[in-house]
């Protein structure tokens with residue numbers, strides 16, 4: 091099973107792209123038939139939703155691998171993280187091309203003036219940094235600092251959730267589900283960290299007693 095894990099994950103992650111390609115194809119046949127009444131809005135929403143789903147999936151890999159006692163799962167963490175970044179950057183590019191019409195001044199003004207875009211952009215910058223440094227080479231180069239840097243995902247996830255919460259005017263059901271998903275995964279990580287700290291403390295106490 092471990093041998094097939096990566097191909098299975100890649101295939102699963104390609105499904106939303108294939109579905110998008112099909113919808114774009116329908117759109118080329120008849121305007122409004124693939125991406126909705128406003129195709130650009132349809133595109134940006136589709137990519138935004140998938141950005142969040144794949145980002146939360148990447149955030150879930152470590153807790154799930156621990157709870158399922160399946161360490162092999164960790165090997166797919168980088169792959170899912172890179173896919174999340176590809177979704178997010180495409181989502182932002184659609185905004186830059188169709189809303190800001192590649193005018194960087196307009197783009198920058200939107201980022202500064204619209205708080206939900208500021209939040210999304212902050213999350214994107216963190217994810218870009220994490221994607222670039224996710225390779226073995228960077229892991230070796232940064233040593234202990236690599237882990238510290240990759241803890242920034244704890245900021246990238248809430249920023250992405252706030253981006254969605256801020257832009258929504260009504261219908262918060264999915265925001266609630268995504269937030270609950272992130273909170274459960276964060277709780278598992280905190281629980282694991284506290285158990286580690288307790289173990290460390292008891293080892294230190296034992297060592298000082300034996301001295």
Ligand code: HEM
Nearest residue numbers: 135138139141142178182185207210211213214250254257
């Ligand atoms: C990690 C980063 C990001 C995530 C996870 C994310 C996710 C999302 C989600 C889930 C939506 C709502 C989709 C819906 O309502 O169905 C959305 C909408 C949107 N996002 Fe993002 N986004 C991110 C970053 C960005 C960035 C960097 C930009 C722009 C530079 C951006 C621009 C927009 C815009 C313009 C909308 C549509 C707003 C509207 O409906 O009026 N997002 N995003």
